[in-house]
Amino acid sequence: MKLSVQEPWNPLTIIEVHQIFSSMPIHWWIAGGWALDLHLNRITREHDDIDVLILRSEHLLLQKYLSVDWEGYKAFKGK
Numbered sequence: 001m002k003l004s005v006q007e008p009w010n011p012l013t014i015i016e017v018h019q020i021f022s023s024m025p026i027h028w029w030i031a032g033g034w035a036l037d038l039h040l041n042r043i044t045r046e047h048d049d050i051d052v053l054i055l056r057s058e059h060l061l062l063q064k065y066l067s068v069d070w071e072g073y074k075a076f077k078g079k
Contacts, residue, residue, distance in 0.1 A: 011049045026058040
């Protein structure tokens, strides 16, 4: 599903992230604010997104498992 400029971006939920990534034979984990909340077992603040990290060496394998409708982004200097 590609989003047009007019459509708002909606992040996946933690459950959706788990469902998608747990079926892939790659190493992945949650980072950032959600990682802290999961560790503390409580939500400490509202989150705008979920940071999912993978090993750079597995990025081609990730691309094979995601449909062609996904778009990947690399965070650079917080953007």
